[in-house]
Amino acid sequence: MLACNLNKVETSNNLSLKTVGFTVSFFQAIADMTTDWNAQAGSNLFLNSSFLSALEAAPPSGTNYRYGLVKKNGQQIGIVYYQLKKINLYLSLRLDAYIPSSFKDKVWHGIKSFLAKRINQYVLVNGNMTLTGNNGFFFNSSISDIEKFSLVDEVSDQLVCELRKEKIKVKAILLKDYNSEEKPNISDWKFSEFQVQPNMIMNIDQKWDSFEDYIMAMKSKYRVRVRRARKKAESLEKRQLSLEEIHSYADDISRLYKNVAEQAGFNLFILPKNYFYSLQKQLKHNMKLVAYFENEKMVGYYTNIFNAGELDAHFLGYDPTCNKDCQLYLNMLYDLVDDAIQLKAHNLILSRTAMEIKSSIGAEAQDMFLYMRTINPILNKGVSSALSYFKPKANWKPRSPFK
Numbered sequence: 001m002l003a004c005n006l007n008k009v010e011t012s013n014n015l016s017l018k019t020v021g022f023t024v025s026f027f028q029a030i031a032d033m034t035t036d037w038n039a040q041a042g043s044n045l046f047l048n049s050s051f052l053s054a055l056e057a058a059p060p061s062g063t064n065y066r067y068g069l070v071k072k073n074g075q076q077i078g079i080v081y082y083q084l085k086k087i088n089l090y091l092s093l094r095l096d097a098y099i100p101s102s103f104k105d106k107v108w109h110g111i112k113s114f115l116a117k118r119i120n121q122y123v124l125v126n127g128n129m130t131l132t133g134n135n136g137f138f139f140n141s142s143i144s145d146i147e148k149f150s151l152v153d154e155v156s157d158q159l160v161c162e163l164r165k166e167k168i169k170v171k172a173i174l175l176k177d178y179n180s181e182e183k184p185n186i187s188d189w190k191f192s193e194f195q196v197q198p199n200m201i202m203n204i205d206q207k208w209d210s211f212e213d214y215i216m217a218m219k220s221k222y223r224v225r226v227r228r229a230r231k232k233a234e235s236l237e238k239r240q241l242s243l244e245e246i247h248s249y250a251d252d253i254s255r256l257y258k259n260v261a262e263q264a265g266f267n268l269f270i271l272p273k274n275y276f277y278s279l280q281k282q283l284k285h286n287m288k289l290v291a292y293f294e295n296e297k298m299v300g301y302y303t304n305i306f307n308a309g310e311l312d313a314h315f316l317g318y319d320p321t322c323n324k325d326c327q328l329y330l331n332m333l334y335d336l337v338d339d340a341i342q343l344k345a346h347n348l349i350l351s352r353t354a355m356e357i358k359s360s361i362g363a364e365a366q367d368m369f370l371y372m373r374t375i376n377p378i379l380n381k382g383v384s385s386a387l388s389y390f391k392p393k394a395n396w397k398p399r400s401p402f403k
Helices: 030-040 049-057 103-116 145-165 211-216 220-232 243-248 250-261 275-286 320-326 328-343 355-360 383-390
Strands: 022-027 063-072 075-088 120-126 137-139 170-178 192-195 199-203 237-240 287-294 297-307 310-318 347-351 364-366 369-374
Touching: 022 030, 022 145, 030 049, 030 063, 030 075, 049 063, 049 275, 063 145, 075 145, 120 145, 137 145, 145 170, 199 355, 211 220, 211 328, 220 328, 243 250, 243 275, 250 275, 250 297, 250 310, 275 287, 275 297, 275 310, 287 320, 287 328, 297 320, 297 328, 310 320, 310 328, 320 328, 328 347, 328 355, 355 364, 369 383
Parallel strands: 120 170, 310 347
Antiparallel strands: 022 063, 063 075, 075 120, 075 137, 170 369, 192 369, 199 347, 199 364, 237 287, 287 297, 297 310
16 A cells, blocks of 8 residues: 655645655645746646636536645756546446447446446546646656656655545546657556547648648548538538627537537546636637527537647537538538638647547547556556456547548
8 A cells, every 4th residue: 555755844735755855745726826836837828827727716527636846955846737536437438328239238238337336436637637638747857757757656646645634535546648759668667558549630731821721732522521511501600709708608508518528438527617718718819619600599619729839629519400410510620720720830639539530631640648556556456457448449440631
């Protein structure tokens, strides 16, 4: 079991780490250390206090936050960000809504349900469950890559000990998400590596000045596909909503979001009704919510966030009937491409799910690696097998739309 280091130095909230000379201070609110935090956050908006404040004001269901300031010999050298979440795997996998069709299917569903119901515990997540990508820590250049992961490991252990004082028993630690270049290269790494669905990323050609340039870079059949989809959506009115409009349309936005969220095969949380209002209020021009209307009724919307030269497609929602009739989801993807071109973004981050349709607009799959370990070292030996068993299966065919 985890042996907690209870040594404190300098102040009541400054805890010594195992590595000599390093300490960490923990906070529950970003407002308690905004200046020190932002000084270490770098250019990543998703680690900036503005974005984190928005999440605090409108947290996804069952999510709490912890922040760690790391010092070396008294000098601040990094930050570590956590989301604390009690995960019910049975409900997250939506096994309660699945109806087996055969005897064999019933047996496997029964086994999976039995095991999943026993995973109902607190998980400490280093990173952000509402995003795809590495948004869990930042250290200055004086810290090597190996030291970074070792420090995150130590800080995580120390936070688990602090949470015990709050009567919160963390059963596992999760580090997310790393591409092949960001992966930890540590021989005695205690975490089990696993993969879920890839991140779909589209490189934006900097020679494109308009959406028409994007279309002309495509093969003939994909150009036809774009124009056909655009024609089907001609009856829809599209406009970017102001902060006040996001507030006034909160019920519609929440309803459309749930239409999509409830279709997902795996879902760890539900966004609160004021989530997008809180984001827009904090991020201002770095975020936008674009809504689609049919006969003055909202039938869909998408959101995006501009972060350090990349456009990150965030959450969306739509009416299923309109999606079918107007190819609304496909048109949203095209509009996101258009936004990225106008912003001169280098990449459009489309995240996981719906890989084939995202591939058809020009996105490519980037493998993402996650790392988990349980607090109990005996149970930790079975983590790899358990994760592979519950991994969602995705069968899709990559497309190549460009000439």
